[in-house]
Amino acid sequence: MSLFLSLYQTYKQNSSQVGERKLNRFEKEYTLIPVGHTTQTAHIEVLVTEDGEFYSAEIIPKGNGNTLIPATEKSSSRSGSLVAPYPLHDKLSYVAGDYVKYGGVIKKEEPYSAYIAQLEEWVSSPYNHWMVNSIFKYLKKGRLIEDLVNEKKLHLDSEGKLITSWDKKYEELFEGKPDIFSVVAGGQEGAFIRFNVHSPTKVLSKVWQSKEVFDSFTSFYNQSLGDEDLCYVSSEWIPKTNRHANKIRNAGDKAKLISDNDKSGFTYRGRFRESDQVATIGYDVSQKAHNALKWLINRQAKIVDGRVFLVWGNQVPEVPDPTSDSFDIYEEWDESPEEPIQVANTHQNYATEVKKALSGYMNRLKELDTNEQINILVLDSATTGRLAVLYYRNIQKELYINGLINWHSRCKWRHSYRKTKDGNRIQFTGAPSTKDIAFATYGPNANEKVVKGLMERLLPCIVDEHPIPSDIVRSAIQRASNPVALENWEWEKTLSIACALINSKEDYDMAVDNNNDDRSYLFGRLLAVADVLERNVLDSNGEKRATNATRYMNSFANRPERTWKTIQAALQPYLAKLGKGATRYTIIIDEISSKFNVDDFNNRPLTGKFLLGLSSQRHDMYQKKEKVEQNEGGNEL
Incomplete structure (x- = not known):
């Protein structure tokens, strides 16, 4: 439970970031999700007026559909034919009262009835929000598909039914392929709709970005939670949950870290009769811990073939990455007022500069007067439904930084394989990244499963100063000793990385040692x-x-x-x-x-x-x- 406690504390320490939309180093948007919310990819945006009338609609271009939406425990984990509506934004079959009229197929319970009844509970509560009420007034009319067809955002076949999938036979009905078929993976019935409110006189925040709407739903949903129980993470008596979040690594990720729904299998059978006998976790704690994990992964994790490598601090999330090379560590963490190392200079000793930068980072943590702990986490999934913790360490900041300093001081050599955005070669002296070590050991075409496995094996070498496994060093030496099998650039890179791995044990001077008679x-x-x-x-x-x-x-x-x-x-x-x-x-x-x-x-x-x-x-x-x-x-x- 120490992992979830650290994530829970991280969420509380960074609560000012809740709902804030930011961009990571890859220009990808991420958000610290509020309690009772999740993310979905929306395909159509519908605007309604303050009075609850249809105003307009537009197809959301690919890449722009990531939407923060309210979610119940049931809807967050819905699958198959289970009817579990999201409270506000949802798929067409849930939000359109005329879904059946236009050819929609309902297997069991009608999704729209469940959706509109749940939404009515929200707008009828003391925690309602006027923009949600405007959306409810419109959707209660049950004519969403009709309006979207009139707006030419959804399209019907010759029989007046929704086209389930695009076919060339429909080309004579339309001028080109409609945009909706380019953004929705399946048919139009799978389109996810998000709502917004238009006002000719007011400047309104978007519904899915409004902190007032977030707080409105969170307050409404909290009062409907079940009985209190002891939370094994926070040690408090709070409403518990048996449903925990998915979508941890990305919006399409179905794997969960905590799951107890396998009542007929081997999850806990033979030891416990009920899952609560294993452990109970509070709803608020589960939400905050999982949302903090999603936020950290989107913010700063490295992901290789689905395996997550994540390092963070509870109070100061930004932490030097143990998988990076000396050049990246220095570039990211040096804040000295002196003129930085120039790329044009040859073979600058970045290993020495990394020591200075990391020492400065540790001094800044001390100035904050915190008991900051560093968390190191590796996650991966063997199946689509289960996510496993492969490695987790909670370590004091001094031990972590000293481990990094030691790694970049001993596993160093001259490298010249990096290039700037302008194509200029970067020459630096320091430690290679763990990913580059993997490619030097197994080749640039190595399977990603092999690469991520090696990166995980190197973590204790960096953090706990363990020796590098001999098979890794031996393989790098063998590849560096066979240059005719490699292109010249690949051999030069492999050679310098192999020398760094060897030097981690020998600590040789990089200059020629004229006194060495080995x-x-x-x-x-x-x-x-x-x-x-x-x-x-x-x-x-x-x-x-x-x-x-x-x-x-x-x-x-x-x-x-x-x-x-x-x-x-x-x-x-x-x-x-x-x-x-x-x-x-x-x-x-x-x-x-x-x-x-x-x-x-x-x-x-x-x-x-x-x-x-x-x-x-x-x-x-x-x-x-x-x-x-x-x-x-x-x-x-």
């Missing part, structure tokens, strides 16, 4: 010299083919002594072409070779450290080459 590291340096030497000659001749060092790298990792002989022999023509310029390379090769112990120069397979030596030596040589070129061009070194 055989794998030294062999990696030798391979780098051979690669740079041949690459320079090939580039000067305009050849784009792979170097021998790249082609033989996989064999080199498994049989270094034998493969180095082959590579070194293949270098002789390139050394001859370079002439005096070859001296630089031979000196470096001799210097590295002299550091080997005689017994270490053998065919024993290399460890991942050879990638660290390879990457550091390549970077060092290319950096020196750039400085030489600048000097020859008359620029200062």
Whole structure:
């Protein structure tokens, strides 16, 4: 219950945001939903006058139909043939009194009768709202479909019945395909209608955005709730509920976190006779906890193949994301007055800057004088009806931030695979994102189920400072050791990420370590010299083919002594072409070779450290080459 308590507290701490419509980083709208409400995608908007007369209607374009609507416990979880009307906005079969007249099929109870009776209870209560009353006056006339047909928003066939699905045979009746068939997935009978009130003299808020209407329904519905019971979340005696929210990840999500409707299955059979014997949760608590979760997911979660990765604080929801790379963490959380790191600068140490930004974030939390807790949650569903908590941690902010600082300090290397919106390459030193680690480990075409699984496995490594699982590191090393199987950009990205994973255990300096006599590291340096030497000659001749060092790298990792002989022999023509310029390379090769112990120069397979030596030596040589070129061009070194 600690998860629901944290969500309940989050809702209460952010109650000022209830009903506020905002945009997330993807320009998608989200709202902290009021108690007793839910969201639906509306297809038609109907305007009525203050006196309850039809005014106009319009088809809502795709993407603009997300609507906040009042909902009862029963309507929020309705399915199949169950008649459970929403209190105000609903499907055509519920809100249109002339639905049967125009060909609508009713299986059991008439939805309109149940809908209009429920709406009448609201407008007859002390909590009614005048705009809801105007809508009720109009709908009670039972002529909605007639008005929508006259307005050319709904369309009839030759027999005067609603067209259930569009067919080419109807083209002769209309000029083109009517808009309604482009926004409704099924037939017109499935259209969801939202209502608004028009006034020629007043500036009115939209009904589905009015806090007064929200409060009106919440107050009306609260007085109809059942008996009180002990809430296992809040420890208070309040009206309970046995129906809990769905639509947690998106408007079409049917999976629930809490469900007790499987009375004939194995949900609680054999242990309890009634679901209330397991636990009871108050209606208000369930609503606020679920609505807070929806709000947080739409606001800041990352979702991979339906799996939700969410991190938040109860009082300050914005929290650094453990799945992000160092560049994103710095860009989002640095608020120093100093000039920020410029993208044009090469290999800025974002890992160091992340420490400063996260330390500043923790200091701001301390200034708020709060006992802020950080929540880490992973959700996914095995079926369409059940949502499971795969991972949940409630952790002190200091421990969480220190875990992030440690991760970005140790799992770091030079990276150059990111680009700005303008296409400029971003070079940064820091930790890669967990999603990039997944693609480096399993390839860019990896199944999303595999990707989300790896991202989940890395969370304890980041938050609790656990070592990275050896199979992840091993797989990344194997892919980085086989460049001929990858495109060049993919190999460079895989190499830098593999080095970051290796470095999380070794903590090597990214500069060339001339004092390191580890055989794998030294062999990696030798391979780098051979690669740079041949690459320079090939580039000067305009050849784009792979170097021998790249082609033989996989064999080199498994049989270094034998493969180095082959590579070194293949270098002789390139050394001859370079002439005096070859001296630089031979000196470096001799210097590295002299550091080997005689017994270490053998065919024993290399460890991942050879990638660290390879990457550091390549970077060092290319950096020196750039400085030489600048000097020859008359620029200062």
